[in-house]
Amino acid sequence: MRKLLAEIALTPDGWQRDVLVGIGADGRIASVVPETQDHDAECVDILLPALCNLHSHAFQRAMAGLTQRRGTGDDDFWSWREAMYGFVRALTPEDVEAIAAQLHVELLESGFAAIAEFHYLHHDLDGAVHTDPAEMSGRVAAAAATSGIGLTHLPVLYAHSDFGGKPPGEGQKRFLNDPDGFLRLRECARAHLTRDDDGLGVAFHSLRAVTPDQMTAVLAGASDGPVHIHIAEQVREVEACLDWSGQSPVDWLLSHVDVDERWCLVHATHMTAEETARLARSGAVAGLCPTTEADLGDGIFPGHTYREAGGRWGVGTDSHIRADAVGELCLLEWSQRLGERRRNVMAEPGQSTGRHLYDSALSGGAQALGRASGGIKTGLWADLVALDTQHPLLSGQSGDAILDAWIFSGGRACVSDVWSAGRHVVRDGRHIRRDEIARGYRGAMTRLMA
Incomplete structure (x- = not known):
């Protein structure tokens, strides 16, 4: 010993x-x-x-620094997304493994011990399914084995371009599956997770990328492990969801799906006070990625309201514009101070803000990864x-x-x-x-x- x-x-x-x-x-x-x-x-x-990193797109670490030149119009999340689509066109499995391993090194050196990989880059350069459908998942798992970081792998169902099952675009072809193909891919991914602390869950890219029936089918076929989803990251997304369903994304999800402690709602930036309280009561984790949310101009999470409602949360590095464990905690608090125009927002009266941030991220991150750690x-x-x-x-x-x-x-x-x-x-x-x-x-x- x-x-x-x-x-x-x-x-x-x-x-x-x-x-x-x-x-x-x-x-x-x-x-x-x-x-x-x-x-x-x-x-x-x-x-x-050590903290768990609850949200990662490993391949995006290689984009850091490549999207900081202003275009001819206003730059926003959606223009960044087009740049990302262009970048993934050239990534081979070998590239993904090399990028993920480098990312893991940087995250470990900053104080993270484990990561949840929200993985939607599934297919070959032309969109064809690999001989092993989980080839790309296997490369992420291999990188984790090389670096030694703990891994909860979250293969992502991505089927459509927008709410209501709209056809996907050319830039999304490497991401796409139907529920049956996705569940086969997920089972193939399981074979690549060979360490005792490796975990497997499931993720839905967003409400705009899957239909309700597809979510139901996948949840029925993937009953083990955590469930993650991007949600309410952008105002345009909220407006499109209202047009589609008459409800905002968080309201729709909490009203139509049994969201509980298995779930992690990533970003959840744009919520009403009622939605914030409902999310806190659900027992799910809010997955906050402050450096990415700042880089993409997403907005500020309602941290003060969510904390007062007893909500659970953890942090991730998402697009990895930075790879720094406590840097996410620092920016989370600072963003709240900017929004509220006061100090020490994410702590109880008389409490150390650093301690409250660390304790909350520690427990929320472990819950979101389904990992027996956190103390x-x-x-x-x-x-x-x-x-x-x-x-x-x-x-x-x-x-x-x-x-x-x-x-x-x-x-x-x-x-x-x-x-x-x-x-x-x-x-x-x-x-x-x-x-x-x-x-x-x-x-x-x-x-x-x-």
Whole structure:
């Protein structure tokens, strides 16, 4: 059994000193003993449970920096989407694997231990189904095995271009399936998930990309694992849903589908106060991606109202314009401050904002991935992150002030080590396979940018 001795650790009982954490050969936490010493243990400064990233489109990391030139008209989500359609036309399976592995390295180094891959890039360059329908899913799983990140894979049903089953466009041909083909693809994907902590769920791209009957068929055939969906990300989407159904997207989903703790509603940016309260009562997780939502001009999530209603939430990096765990938490709070024109919005009175953000994202992220993690507790996956007290911004900090300093001032530079299901993948701030994986990524990008 591997043993870690933390000078300070955040446990379910709060901050404790001299915490000995045993990690079993199965990658789970075998024991947690505070106020002890063990000269055979590996020593770390500050030990925390690591966050789960609840929303990722791995291939989009390769687009970072490529969409920051203004067009002739107004740029928005929809013009960005056209650029994305053009980019995916050239991606091979090998490219997807190289890009995903590089992304995973960056996310692990920032403090994430696991990721939910919302995967809709299924088919070959011409839209034909691969011999193995889950070839592209297999490449994502291979990247996760190489990097060591925990993976909940979410194959995505994508069938239409807009509400009411409108025909898809040319740029969407690599994404498309009907329910039967999709369920076959999902079962083929299961064979690529070979680690004990790998998970499999299901996702619907959005209400505009599937019909109600297609959702019903897939939910009947995929009864295990998490269920994710993009929803209410853009005002135009809300208006189109109202034209189609007379209801806004969140209202329609909560009224027609049994949304419960399995579900993660990604973005949910544009909701009425009533919808916000209904989503909170459902037990589902709101999947917030603040850096992507800012980059795309989506809008600001109603965080204050949702928090007061007791809603569950977690964070993801979505299009990966940045790859930084606590950067998402920082921008979430800052966006609320800009919208509300006041400070410390996402905390209860007298509470550390950093602590509330971290605790909420920790539990919401684990729920959204269906992953037995989210704390330093016996029986859970050993998803852990260690911070370096030698970083100047952490000097002299204790208790919740550690999280405030890390989230709002320190960032990824404070991270020293990361374990994912017991796999020690980041040491002294560097991923153990960083250079090798970066070479593969550079090769893929050199070809794509030629």
